Amino acid sequence: MLKPKMLADMLQAEMPFKYYVNEFPSGAPDASAWVRLTGGYPPSDWSPRKQPSMQIVVRGPEKEAVQIEQLAYDLHQHLHQRREFYAGTTLIRRCTADQSGPLYVGRDENDRLLYSLNFTLVVMSE
Structure with a gap:
């Protein structure tokens, strides 16, 4: 079973x-x-296929704005349209971004920049 810790460790x-x-x-x-x-x-009712979605939120201070934005874009490029890879013991057949790029969602309570990335995954149940 796919768990967020598996995805975090893979990343x-x-x-x-x-x-x-x-x-x-x-x-x-x-x-x-x-x-x-x-x-x-x-x-799926007919196969072990599942399609969970995943969100990644990247944050960083204003003084690292360029690097934080670049990381968000690098993560998007790294994951979008990726096929046949493992997160822990779970085979992810496909990962597709839900948006054309990372979304800037503003700042948190400590004035850190926030970017959201959203993906749909295709996995086969174990």
Whole structure:
């Protein structure tokens, strides 16, 4: 079963940064990201196919605005249209971005920039 920790660990190995699961813990560095599963589509009645969706939120301070935005675009490029790869023990058949690029969603309560990336995944149940 695909879990957010598997996705965060995969991203950490492939695109080093500080990734958390589901939300930012208190004390997390300004430049960090979280990964969560966000629902997706109903599972198939006829096969083990599932289509969960995933959200990644990248944040960073104003002084690192260029680098944070670039990371968001790099993550988008790295994941969009990717096929046949593993997150932990789960084979992800396909990953497709839900938008044409990262979405700037404003600033948090500590004035850090926020970018959201959303993807739909195709996986086969284990």
